[in-house]
Amino acid sequence: MAALPELRNARVSDRLDGNKLEVSLAGVWRITEPQPSWKDLLAGRNPTRVRLRVEEVERWDSSLLLFLFDVQQWCRASGAYCDIDSLPEKVRALLAQLAASHETSVPFDRSQSFLDTVGTATLDLTQKTRAISQFVGECVLGAGKLVKSPHKFRWRDCVEEMQACGAMAVPIVSLISFLTGVTLAYTGALVLRQYGGDIYVADLIGLAVVREMGAVMTAVVLAGRTGAAFAATLGNMKANEEIDALETLGISPVNFLVLPRLLALGVMTPLLTLYANALGILGGMAVSLGVLNIPPTAYWIETGTAVSLSDVAVGVFKAVAFGLIIGLSGCLRGLQAERSAAGVGRAATSAVVTAILLLVVADAVFAVLFNVVGW
Amino acid sequence: MSAGETSDRPAIEVAGLECGYDGRVVLKDVTFSVRRGEIFFVIGGSGCGKSTLLRNMIGIQTPMAGAVKFFGESFTESDATRRRELLKTFGVLYQGGALWTSLTLRQNVALPLEEYTTLSRREREEIATLKLAQVGLTGSEDYYPAEISGGMKKRAGLARALALDPAILFLDEPSAGLDPITSRRLDELVLQIREMFGTTMVVVSHELASIFSIADRVAMLDRGEQGIIAEGTPRALAAEHRDPRVVEFLRRGDLPEGRL
Numbered sequence: 001m002a003a004l005p006e007l008r009n010a011r012v013s014d015r016l017d018g019n020k021l022e023v024s025l026a027g028v029w030r031i032t033e034p035q036p037s038w039k040d041l042l043a044g045r046n047p048t049r050v051r052l053r054v055e056e057v058e059r060w061d062s063s064l065l066l067f068l069f070d071v072q073q074w075c076r077a078s079g080a081y082c083d084i085d086s087l088p089e090k091v092r093a094l095l096a097q098l099a100a101s102h103e104t105s106v107p108f109d110r111s112q113s114f115l116d117t118v119g120t121a122t123l124d125l126t127q128k129t130r131a132i133s134q135f136v137g138e139c140v141l142g143a144g145k146l147v148k149s150p151h152k153f154r155w156r157d158c159v160e161e162m163q164a165c166g167a168m169a170v171p172i173v174s175l176i177s178f179l180t181g182v183t184l185a186y187t188g189a190l191v192l193r194q195y196g197g198d199i200y201v202a203d204l205i206g207l208a209v210v211r212e213m214g215a216v217m218t219a220v221v222l223a224g225r226t227g228a229a230f231a232a233t234l235g236n237m238k239a240n241e242e243i244d245a246l247e248t249l250g251i252s253p254v255n256f257l258v259l260p261r262l263l264a265l266g267v268m269t270p271l272l273t274l275y276a277n278a279l280g281i282l283g284g285m286a287v288s289l290g291v292l293n294i295p296p297t298a299y300w301i302e303t304g305t306a307v308s309l310s311d312v313a314v315g316v317f318k319a320v321a322f323g324l325i326i327g328l329s330g331c332l333r334g335l336q337a338e339r340s341a342a343g344v345g346r347a348a349t350s351a352v353v354t355a356i357l358l359l360v361v362a363d364a365v366f367a368v369l370f371n372v373v374g375w
Numbered sequence: 376m377s378a379g380e381t382s383d384r385p386a387i388e389v390a391g392l393e394c395g396y397d398g399r400v401v402l403k404d405v406t407f408s409v410r411r412g413e414i415f416f417v418i419g420g421s422g423c424g425k426s427t428l429l430r431n432m433i434g435i436q437t438p439m440a441g442a443v444k445f446f447g448e449s450f451t452e453s454d455a456t457r458r459r460e461l462l463k464t465f466g467v468l469y470q471g472g473a474l475w476t477s478l479t480l481r482q483n484v485a486l487p488l489e490e491y492t493t494l495s496r497r498e499r500e501e502i503a504t505l506k507l508a509q510v511g512l513t514g515s516e517d518y519y520p521a522e523i524s525g526g527m528k529k530r531a532g533l534a535r536a537l538a539l540d541p542a543i544l545f546l547d548e549p550s551a552g553l554d555p556i557t558s559r560r561l562d563e564l565v566l567q568i569r570e571m572f573g574t575t576m577v578v579v580s581h582e583l584a585s586i587f588s589i590a591d592r593v594a595m596l597d598r599g600e601q602g603i604i605a606e607g608t609p610r611a612l613a614a615e616h617r618d619p620r621v622v623e624f625l626r627r628g629d630l631p632e633g634r635l
Contacts, residue, residue: 157477237475237476240471240473240476241469241470241471241473242473242474242475242476244430244435244469244473245467245469245473245474245475245535246475247434247435248433248434248435248462248465248467249462249486249487249490250458250459250462250490250491251486251490
């Protein structure tokens with residue numbers, strides 16, 4: 001008859017003979033199953049000699065070693081003699097290994113004083129700023145070379161990126177910009193209705209979308225979509241040593257990989273922005289018709305009156321700047337990525353966060369600048 | 376010059392090289408030279424700094440101290456123009472092949488030719504096809520790296536490293552991830568290349584089968600010593616070296632009989 005399941009579990013029995021405690025282990029010892037505890041077995045007793053026996057153990061793994069190690073450590077601390085002579089050689093060897101590693105492992109102290117932390121952070125910031133300036137400088141020099149020898153530029157890669165970041169972003173940009181127009185129109189209508197200025201919703205939407213929201217919403221979409229993709233692609237290439245392979249051939253990764261991407265975004269972002277502007281105005285038009293009963297023709301004429309070419313130019317100019325910011329963030333983070341899967345993921349996240357932060361800052365700077373210049 | 380024949384000036388000289396990361400020194404005072412046409416192995420256990428040494432020799436990392444020379448000319452201290460010229464003298468086979476994933480095998484091999492020669496596109500593609508044929512990849516020229524096996528990637532990487540017919544070849548763990556038969560075939564290919572072109576090879580590896588099959592000389596690095604602890608022919612080191620670490624490393628497993 002096969003042993004009942006509970007009889008096969010790890011178990012330990014003991015026999016105290018004067019000051020000598022004989023501990024017998026039995027059953028199947030598995031780390032995933034409950035095991036007896038030495039402390040419970042000892043129950044406050046204080047033998048001067050402990051003998052360990054494992055003849056009735058059927059199968060064992062590290063859990064057995066842990067129990068035996070606990071016994072050994074207790075014996076060492078209390079000065080008792082731990083008799084392991086009857087243990088098989090393999091078990092004794094593993095126990096010795098466990099004891100040796102326990103003795104030689106020194107806790108790695110990673111704590112830092114406050115001054116150390118501030119100092120390290122400052123040095124880190126200086127290094128990062130230097131790296132960013134170097135990267136931007138390389139891109140500018142590379143762009144200069146591109147103008148001088150355009151035949152060396154990777155046009156095919158650039159066009160492929162244009163398709164990926166431009167044409168394939170049309171559906172999501174359409175949805176987001178249309179809904180932006182809708183939301184703005186609803187919010188605007190709430191206020192303007194009170195003063196009988198319903199028609200001025202067209203002015204509000206026109207100016208807000210063309211000068212700000214079109215460029216900003218497009219840029220945010222592209223930061224999440226394209227910025228992350230650039231970082232992941234370049235980060236992956238770094239992990240595969242493809243960047244190293246370029247460098248040992250004397251091919252600049254900036255010229256080969258970054259510039260085609262920058263140009264692609266620099267061209268497609270303003271184009272997508274113009275498209276987003278149109279969709280945003282359309283969204284406003286839909287709400288004006290549905291909620292405010294403003295006919296589309298009236299809305300369109302009013303929009304034309306409020307929005308001038310310089311407003312459109314401002315939006316496009318911002319879009320080009322945002323596109324370059326997204327490209328630079330994505331590519332820089334990708335080239336800086338650690339050579340691991342986790343590193344590539346972090347690079348992608350960092351690229352999006354950096355891009356969005358920088359484009360919001362840039363937007364604020366442009367707002368002040370254009371106000372001063374009078375555009 | 377026939378294979379294995381040496382001349383007075385070494386192909387590669389490494390003098391007092393010190394390498395590390397973020398201020399942490401991994402290797403100190405590494406000095407050795409590689410003769411022309413020699414197959415020189417840099418061996419050692421995991422973490423001893425073999426790949427770090429390679430990266431410093433090929434210029435991906437800047438050494439903390441010391442110098443690397445190719446055919447008597449300093450690589451570490453060269454200006455941008457000389458450095459670009461010296462880059463043509465060596466090719467590198469990376470551990471995973473490091474093929475550019477958006478390019479076909481043919482395009483991968485042709486890219487160095489595009490960068491350094493004035494050959495027409497048709498000529499570049501012909502040479503790329505030839506190089507791929509030399510490594511046994513005829514018929515696979517238009518595949519992308521994602522579509523081929525690990526062994527094929529290594530061969531394609533080797534073809535790319537040979538694109539400019541360099542005098543020196545660096546191979547980083549060429550047998551990593553390969554089954555024993557494929558690994559042996561790669562060793563045979565390495566020997567063939569040396570026989571045909573007299574190329575000097577530096578191989579970073581811990582594969583005993585390769586070491587005893589094709590290495591002319593080895594230098595063994597040790598993590599604790601942070602440098603070279605032995606240099607010589609593999610059989611002599613395995614039989615006679617007084618340092619037990621060297622003997623233990625080289626005798627792990629059976630010694631393969633004979634050379635290819």
